[in-house]
Amino acid sequence: MRKFPSIVLMFFLISSTMVCAAGFDITVDESKLNNGLTVLIAPDSTAVTVSVFTFVNAGSRDEDRAGVTGLAHVFEHMMFRGTEKYPVFSDAVSPLGAETNAWTTNDYTAYFLNAESRFLDKMLDIESDRIRNLIFTNETFRTELGPVKEERRRGVVDDPEGFLSVELERLAYTIHTYHHPVIGWEEDLEQNMTSDDGLQFKNRHYVPNNCVLVISGNVAVDEARKAVEKYYGDWKPGEAYTSLVLPEPKQTEERVKNFTWKDDETSPLMRIAFHIPSANQDFESLAAMNLINEVLFSNSGRLTRQLQNDLTLVESISGDGEMRKDPSLEIISARLRKGASLAEVRDSVYSELRRISTTVISDEELDRARNNLRARMIYGLNSPSRIASSLGVNRVITGNYRALMQLFELYASVSPEKIRILASEVFIPTNRTVVTLVPKSGI
């Protein structure tokens, strides 16, 4: 296998990103304020910008009461409204030339503000203010539900790919809150949700002891620490919340559902999902599953070559095992060429999954997968924003930002046999959920 020694050296020379022999490292100053706020600071004197990420350890997974699906995401929208000090958030940040946005996942909600590093103090002022002092009325809450519903129309109701992804998780999870989509069910957005729900969600989850603040870029650690203490130090901690999320029982039989789309402009679609361990339970398995996906679905991967390049049965095919707090799904997504047989594609996928479960991957294929994954991790660290995002996601999902570096190392060390065993445990029919979608007039 090709080694990465020069990466190590280069990192050491250019910034605070450094090494150990087996991988790479990023200098991170981790601390915790008295109120429980976790703070990660990753300085890089070569950058011209600074990135401030706020991770709230709550996503749609934490919508654990009836009638409030989509609330974490709706609340994310509300965070861009305003406070007494900064009544219009966008007017406060736009003079900085800042990039700002947010996203909500099943497990967490992330907000970011990126700007030239000279604006760090102002950025922390604005970010700390909105997370603590956000004001909204029932009227603004209901108005904001409008864009959320339009986002849902665009991403789910009128989008066959989005629709099928929602239906897949609805079928794969029965009692765990991963059953419902981040965007929420229509009836909850339309009828059930109130501004009181929003307020309750905020008071429960938007507290310092449930948040991680990440600062990356051209900052001095001591100064950044002082600024964080200044703006977040007197934020009052919240009470510990006991989650009502129920563990998903082991799946015991295959689940299949077929859909017909509402027009003829889509291609046939297929999603095949398998339950996989959570990142917290088995981090090595996450690395192994990512390697499997490379072997099968990279540009030169087995199934890409066979189904997309040689047989031209699919327009695209991919595999993804998302890193989540609780047991996640490995999802294989195929977009078929019009006229191609769903059964033929499905059987080819199953055949390859059987092969990877019974025969260890060759050294050449595995080296290729390892190199590709590790290179992509390096490419992904090319800006303060990307570094802050990577550190924060790993911190909130696994509890340790170093999971990022561990994953890099694991890509090199996971054994072919470990990969085969994982495949043989995961890719079994009773652990499988399949959804398909065909155009209105059929294939």
Add this chain to the structure above:
Amino acid sequence: MINNKLTNASLRPGNWQRRSGLAMTSVILCLVVGFCIIACGPVADDQIVVLKKPGLPVIYYRVMINAGSALDPVERPGLAYFTAKLLDKGTRNLSSAEIERRLNQIGADITISVDKEVVVITGRTLSENAGEFYSIFREILTEPSFPEDEVRKGAARQIDEIGRIREDDALLSQTVFENAVFEGHRYGHAVQGTVEAVRNFNRRDVVEFYHANYVRGNVLAGIGGDVDDSLVERFKNDLGSLPAGRVLRSDVEPSLPKTPKVILVEKENRTQSHLRVGHVLEDNRTSPQYYPMRLLGCYLGQHREMFGRLFKTVRAERGLAYGAYAYIEHFRPLGWSKLMDNGIVRNDQYFQMWTYPKEANFEFCIKLMLEEMTKLTTTPLTAEEIDRTKDYVANNFAFLMETPDRQLGMRLDEKWYKLPEFVDKFKHNINRVPRSELQTVALDNLHPQSVLIVAVVSNGEQAKRELLSLDTKLELPSGSEEGELKSINDKIKGLDLKLLPEDIVIVKASELFK
């Protein structure tokens, strides 16, 4: 207004089909010249950008070739795209599979994108694999072989891509808008072409197009990141091995209609209507009016930012759509970023507003956007509004230059437009725009009475009736109150789009791009 467009074109009057004949003559001439004068030595210094930058151990390549869809032969729309997408599907020494396998082996990647004017080939590799990567990259650029079986597969892939335009309403509305706003112009067809044309492409078409257009004078190139001098020299020399020549072509000037025109794209069972409203612009980035126009576009609707007027009126105040934006140049986002991608360089540009409300609100949103556009021409912005917009545009520029690959992209775009100080003086030029100039520039460039409106709707006839009737519907999100906006909403509803039945065309999505 100063028209300082970069063009290789003759500007004599005449229809564009005749001009394309002239262009083809030029192409053939260049082809002949290209074969006669095989290059020796490196490419000219003014065609290459080198940005050595300490940082990650990564090398970035970027090659920009004037071989975009504007050079498609009239009877072969989509050929430029087709040719470009086959570059990495086989070379003199490597098969498509071998290229993929070797790139994956070293964790490197190559992407090819195609727009109206240019094809952009980018490459990225860890510097420890510099030599191995470069040997592949060089072959793709200078020695593609266009194998017969890959030509066949490429046609199937491109036809699939045309299908995806019909599937995605945002892309559908955008493509219909561009085709119509540039009707009769070389930009007036989708870069992917039509199904019929693509089905008939053969290897000979591709080889001819490649030899005619992938010539030295058509190329700008950049290399950046963790590079050394020997690699730079090799890169320059290899680019110099492309045949000599430069392709000239001619265009008609796109023109503004005197009255609004509406295209209703009928697609069954929509719940949301993608709306595109705008018109061609006389100028592009090379005009001094670019800077005030940039400020106006940002103020009206910076892409995916919340401070734009459209965003505030459509979304924040009324909750009618997820987004509402405005553009003064063709815009393609860089992945998930809000920033504009590089390599979208165009001689001819358009102004456009975009939103996607619930279908019931499509007419109201058209009127609301037109009202905001009109206000720019009738009501001066306040000093505070102008200063805040200037601060945003100037300070946000750091992100356009944040990474080595973006810097390469910006520098090559600058070269393409022949604006050598665009990057270095951008902030200065933004800050020196006089406040008093904005309204004048808006009056010169924005023409609400001459817009093209494209709307994706479930039922074209019904939508047409609604546009022609005196009633305009408005459905606010359930539970929200109209409050003090009622009088403004009533005014918006009462605006007259001045449409006649013959101004409205209905097309079926399923029949497009065939």
